[in-house]
Amino acid sequence: MGVEERRQQLIGVALELFAQRSPDEVSIDEIAAAAGISRPLVYHYFPGKLSLYEAALKRASEDLASRFTEPHEGPLGARLLRVMHRFFDFVDAHGPGFSALMRGGPAVGSSTTNALVDSVRQIAYEQILSHLGVTDPPPRLELVVRSWISLSESTALIWLDGRRIPREELERQLVHDFAALTAVGAAYDDELRTLLRPVLGGEPADGPFGDLATRLIALAS
Numbered sequence: 001m002g003v004e005e006r007r008q009q010l011i012g013v014a015l016e017l018f019a020q021r022s023p024d025e026v027s028i029d030e031i032a033a034a035a036g037i038s039r040p041l042v043y044h045y046f047p048g049k050l051s052l053y054e055a056a057l058k059r060a061s062e063d064l065a066s067r068f069t070e071p072h073e074g075p076l077g078a079r080l081l082r083v084m085h086r087f088f089d090f091v092d093a094h095g096p097g098f099s100a101l102m103r104g105g106p107a108v109g110s111s112t113t114n115a116l117v118d119s120v121r122q123i124a125y126e127q128i129l130s131h132l133g134v135t136d137p138p139p140r141l142e143l144v145v146r147s148w149i150s151l152s153e154s155t156a157l158i159w160l161d162g163r164r165i166p167r168e169e170l171e172r173q174l175v176h177d178f179a180a181l182t183a184v185g186a187a188y189d190d191e192l193r194t195l196l197r198p199v200l201g202g203e204p205a206d207g208p209f210g211d212l213a214t215r216l217i218a219l220a221s
Contacts, residue, residue, distance in 0.1 A: 003045065006037075006045055007045050007046070007055070009035060010031060010035055010042060010045060010046065010052060011052070011055050011056045011059055013031055013034045013035045014026070014031050014052060014053070014055075014056040015056050015059065015060060015094070015097070016034070017030060017031060017034065018056065018060070018094065018096060018097030018100075019093060019094050019095065019096065019097060020096060021096050022096045022097070022099065022100040023053050023056075023057070023097060023100050023101075024100060025096075028042055028043075028049055028052070031052070053113075054112045054113055054116075057097075057101060057113050057116055058116055060094060060097060060098075060101070061101075061116040061117065061119065061120050063090065064087075064090050064098075064120050065119070065120045065123040065124070067083065067086040067087050067089070067090055068083055068086075068087070068123060068124045068127040068128075069127065070082055070083050070127070070131070072130070072131060075202065075203050075204055075207050075209075076131055076132075076199055076200065076203065076209075077175055077179070077203055077207040077208035077209040077210075078207055078208065079131055080131075080175045080178060080208070081171060081172065081175050081208050083127075084152070084171040084172075084174050084175060085171055087152065087156070087171075088156065088159075088167050088170070088171055091156045091159070091160065092167070095160050098156070098157075098160070099157055099160055101113065101116075101117060102117065102153055102157060103157070121146075121149055124149050125142075125145055125146060125149060128145050128148075128149075129141075129145065131199075132195065132196070132199055133195075133198075133199065134195060138189060138191045138192055138195070140185045140188065140189045140192050141182075141185065141189075141192050141195065143185070144181045144182050144185045144192075147181060148174075148177060148178050148181055151174070151177055152174055155170055155173075155174060172208055172211070175208040175209075175212075176208065176209075176211075176212040176215075179200075179208070179209050179212050180212070182196055182200075
């Protein structure tokens with residue numbers, strides 16, 4: 001293999017192992033064995049264990065960030081539901097690696113990997129704003145969107161610890177959480193209410209937001 005081809009192979013092997021165990025628990029010897037090469041040869045392509053982990057986590061973070069890309073077509077609730085489905089596809093496939101990345105640890109706690117996580121959060125934030133048609137969000141909207149992103153991360157981490165709630169229910173619940181957070185924010189902010197009214201006003205009754213309204217009415221009755 002050429003140098004770059006071998007590097008990409010090692011990154012792919014590392015990610016496959018991270019899908020089964022935390023990066024902190026995966027050794028260079030295991031990565032070398034899975035790739036069919038010697039340990040010294042791994043160090044020929046990567047100067048140290050951390051550099052290989054950072055390269056693997058960079059690819060994973062790019063994959064995760066891409067899950068938030070969604071065409072601006074159709075009701076917002078349906079778009080967010082598709083985003084959450086792809087997000088949980090990633091979490092489901094990379095459980096131990098996702099958990100270690102978000103919680104931090106010796107192998108993933110470098111400034112580089114922390115910056116990767118922050119970049120994914122920023123991309124998610126910007127994508128949500130674009131679906132709302134907002135480029136200069138008022139402070140309360142920024143708070144709502146960033147809080148929802150943190151909530152999605154926390155929900156995924158808790159779900160990984162036993163998967164005691166059906167994944168599909170959590171995907172829909174997180175979309176409901178977004179609607180609830182924005183509604184509460186709008187109740188306190190006229191500017192936010194004006195921004196959201198045209199986006200949410202056309203939501204269909206059979207969509208995720210309509211489903212939430214039905215459940216809340218039933219709860220109050």
